[in-house]
Amino acid sequence: MAQIRLDKLVAQAAGLPRSGARREILAGRVAVDGRICRQPDQKVEQQAELSLGGGLLRWQEHLYLMVDKPAGLLSASRDASRATVVDLVREQYPRRELFPAGRLDRDSTGFVLLTDDGPLAHALLAPKHHVEKVYKVTLDCPATNEMVQGFSEGVTLADGERMRPAGLVIDPADPTRVTVTLHQGVYHQIKRMFGVFGAGVCALRRVAIGGVQLDPALGPGGSRPLTAPELALLRGAAGMEK
Numbered sequence: 001m002a003q004i005r006l007d008k009l010v011a012q013a014a015g016l017p018r019s020g021a022r023r024e025i026l027a028g029r030v031a032v033d034g035r036i037c038r039q040p041d042q043k044v045e046q047q048a049e050l051s052l053g054g055g056l057l058r059w060q061e062h063l064y065l066m067v068d069k070p071a072g073l074l075s076a077s078r079d080a081s082r083a084t085v086v087d088l089v090r091e092q093y094p095r096r097e098l099f100p101a102g103r104l105d106r107d108s109t110g111f112v113l114l115t116d117d118g119p120l121a122h123a124l125l126a127p128k129h130h131v132e133k134v135y136k137v138t139l140d141c142p143a144t145n146e147m148v149q150g151f152s153e154g155v156t157l158a159d160g161e162r163m164r165p166a167g168l169v170i171d172p173a174d175p176t177r178v179t180v181t182l183h184q185g186v187y188h189q190i191k192r193m194f195g196v197f198g199a200g201v202c203a204l205r206r207v208a209i210g211g212v213q214l215d216p217a218l219g220p221g222g223s224r225p226l227t228a229p230e231l232a233l234l235r236g237a238a239g240m241e242k
């Protein structure tokens, strides 16, 4: 990942001497990816979005944000009456038309990718790419070997739709806790798959998309831009050039 000192990057981008860039940073006039940074020696991504005194110095064509969605938010850009996952970052990125690349149920938590890159979102969601998504799930009863077997063969939902084979790993310390790996995205898929076995989902948290792990440092409602290697992983998983 190409990182560079903030004062050097600001000096380059604003055409300032390094001392002038440092003054602006110490005065709190420089934001990196929407957040004020007052440390001239802070290492930042070379492609970070920089602003000086509220004016953008550099504009990336697209933004890719990893968000840890808390329960209660809709996976949508806007909603007339209810809060959405994009509301978490709207003030920070007022010039971006962000949307979630894939949905989590309102009561689910974890990794949502927000972006304004339509082609990447489309490719990530395209059924033919089978992009892997990993979920930590808590059930209202212990998971069974029958479920593991059924998931691996492909569960047939109550409406007759057959799901692709999915991974199911039971936590040996607590069999109500499981890890589910999906390669498709069907409405309420995990809840409906467990429903076939008479099990209910108490909590569902997405922890990875396309090999990119949710950053545990974010916490509920936290967000950060993807790093360059993370974006390359996602693009690869979506069958796009890196």
Ligand code: URA
Pocket (backbone or CB within 6 Å): 103, 104, 105, 106, 108, 187, 188, 189, 190, 191, 192, 204
């Ligand atoms: N499956 C579900 O049932 N809900 C989600 O939010 C994601 C996958």
